Amino acid sequence: MAKDEKAKAKAQQVKGKVKKEAGRLVGDDSAAAKGRATEAKGHARQAKEKVKDTFKR
Numbered sequence: 001m002a003k004d005e006k007a008k009a010k011a012q013q014v015k016g017k018v019k020k021e022a023g024r025l026v027g028d029d030s031a032a033a034k035g036r037a038t039e040a041k042g043h044a045r046q047a048k049e050k051v052k053d054t055f056k057r
Contacts, residue, residue: 002056006049013042 016039023031 002049002053006046009042009045009049011042012045013039016040016042 016035016037018035019038020032020035023029023033023035
């Protein structure tokens with residue numbers, strides 16, 4: 001379960017990074033901002049999983 005959630009978090013980070021860079025390359029500030037937000041959600045999700053792992057041990 002935890003590995004699945006970690007993979008989803010990493011995928012969300014990558015998706016956000018791609019959106020951010022694509023928006024930056026074409027000059028679309030809105031798309032870049034949405035990409036940064038998606039990437040941040042992925043980082044938060046990953047942090048949550050790390051905290052859960054810490055308390056499981």
